[in-house]
Amino acid sequence: MRIVEGVEAHDYYFRQMPIEVGLLGAIALKKVVGSFRILVDEVVRIVESIIIEAFQHFVQVAIEIFSEKYLRPLTTEDTTSLMEISNMMGWPCMLGCINCMYWEFPNYMERDCR
Secondary structure, eight states, rough: OOOHHHHHHHHHGGGOEEEEETEEEOOOHHHHHHHHHHHOOOSSSOOOOHHHHHHHHHHHHHHHHHHHHSSSOOHHHHHHHHHHHHHHHHHHHHGGGSSSSSSOOOSSSOOOOO
């Protein structure tokens, strides 16, 4: 909801607006969720032109709002922190196995992530 609120506050497009007398258009949550679903190639039940437009706005707003904190290269401190967290949770070598290809699962051979 923090993302929805941030996007809605940053870009007027994401605010719910009347489309006809007495009828309101899609809410910000629906537009943002629709944008997320495009990222994972799913279908949302709102008009295609709206979801494409919402996605374009969402990508631009996400870059403007979140790029400084989240869309930047990892620092040494970030990497160290992520590795400590992953080791505590039982996911050693998490950063080396982002696509899960080398994670250890039952009935599979162990792999050394070094």
